[in-house]
Amino acid sequence: MKYHQINSALFVKNRRKFMAEMKPNSVAVFNSNDIYPISADSTLPFAQHRDIFYLSGVDQEESVLLLFPDAPYEHQREILFLRETNDHIAVWEGEKLTKERAFQVSGIRTVYWLQDFHKVLNEMMTYADTMYINTNEHYRATVETETREARFVKWWKERYPAHNVAKSNPILQRIRSVKESEEIDLIQHACDITEKGFRRLLGFVKPNVTEYEIEAELAHEFIRNRSKGFAYTPIIASGNNANVLHYIENNQQCKNGDLILLDVAAEYANYSSDMTRTIPVSGRFSERQKAVYNAVLRVKNEATKMLTPGTLWKQYHVEVGKIMTSELLGLGLLDKADVQNENPEWPAYKKYFMHGTSHHMGLDTHDYGLLHEPMKPNMVFTVEPGIYIPNEKFGIRLEDNVVVQEKGEPFNLMRNIPVEVDEIETLMNE
Numbered sequence: 001m002k003y004h005q006i007n008s009a010l011f012v013k014n015r016r017k018f019m020a021e022m023k024p025n026s027v028a029v030f031n032s033n034d035i036y037p038i039s040a041d042s043t044l045p046f047a048q049h050r051d052i053f054y055l056s057g058v059d060q061e062e063s064v065l066l067l068f069p070d071a072p073y074e075h076q077r078e079i080l081f082l083r084e085t086n087d088h089i090a091v092w093e094g095e096k097l098t099k100e101r102a103f104q105v106s107g108i109r110t111v112y113w114l115q116d117f118h119k120v121l122n123e124m125m126t127y128a129d130t131m132y133i134n135t136n137e138h139y140r141a142t143v144e145t146e147t148r149e150a151r152f153v154k155w156w157k158e159r160y161p162a163h164n165v166a167k168s169n170p171i172l173q174r175i176r177s178v179k180e181s182e183e184i185d186l187i188q189h190a191c192d193i194t195e196k197g198f199r200r201l202l203g204f205v206k207p208n209v210t211e212y213e214i215e216a217e218l219a220h221e222f223i224r225n226r227s228k229g230f231a232y233t234p235i236i237a238s239g240n241n242a243n244v245l246h247y248i249e250n251n252q253q254c255k256n257g258d259l260i261l262l263d264v265a266a267e268y269a270n271y272s273s274d275m276t277r278t279i280p281v282s283g284r285f286s287e288r289q290k291a292v293y294n295a296v297l298r299v300k301n302e303a304t305k306m307l308t309p310g311t312l313w314k315q316y317h318v319e320v321g322k323i324m325t326s327e328l329l330g331l332g333l334l335d336k337a338d339v340q341n342e343n344p345e346w347p348a349y350k351k352y353f354m355h356g357t358s359h360h361m362g363l364d365t366h367d368y369g370l371l372h373e374p375m376k377p378n379m380v381f382t383v384e385p386g387i388y389i390p391n392e393k394f395g396i397r398l399e400d401n402v403v404v405q406e407k408g409e410p411f412n413l414m415r416n417i418p419v420e421v422d423e424i425e426t427l428m429n430e
């Protein structure tokens, strides 16, 4: 791991919150992700399942967490199972968690090797009435492969058909969406690394640079700051590529006069940041580009103010749509007739702004959070309006990450990342 160790107090708190929501006499189990094969003996880099990470801090494959708050013996309430390691194994496989290190990372005292899992689980199941199984119910999830978690759930339900079944996911969606202060610090740190990458680019971008050279600059800056790299596949879209919302080819040359839309951000300690900036290849915006840019910026600033406790996500999007509509009228992209005749199911503004304004952000870039429930303090959201104009060969999106506050306006974790036209032009021309 490149990141500095996280204080185990965070994971102790996270487990306490989860266990407080469990039914009497129930067991919950969480698994690591698999290491995904490519072919022959090559694999993708390991990426930990965010739920076991959130509850334990364990960032290692083949790990299992078992929670049983009503266990008859205290040492059985929180148990970790890890792949066995010792000095000999470490020579071949590199450093894995020892039982002592696992305690330092997670705050869990009872640690067994994985080969004891079925035996220990079987004992717990004779005491327990209910099993909490963890399924992926994220509103954007499409999963083609069978995860280690899913594989375990299938086996578990078949092996213990007489137990009641309960769902972990709604509990996790609720608790993971409201961040602890340690988590906000980690997300801030990811945002600060992203800022370094973006500032580096402002001195680097010039006509004829390629999108992949920009990607390489960012990867360099992120990794040298203890990030694994991009929090999500980067979008580096010059000219009309910006109008392809999920453009990830990043293989074109940036032409003088064009804009580049950059949806690029670093991860840190498995926490995401999620930034979008749009900058001119030449270092100067045209008057038209500037007008559209400032319209997007005003929508972003107005939308941000609405992210307050009690706000409903759906209603928020309706209000943002109204603000965007008035900006598009001002830019001459819509006229009054377009708005008067609009279909309420697909309002006129969606011709130029067809995606959502905000999503939860945290351990997942599109983080957990139940969107039908009102916003709460310490939720972290993106704010990311855009205007896309294929006829004019550019698209602009601006995106920051903000924390909902108990009182007052949200706290902008990207407050130090340049976004005003003047500042961007000044930094690009230094």
Ligand SMILES: [Mn+2]
Pocket: 274, 359, 382, 384, 399
């Ligand atoms: Mn986003």
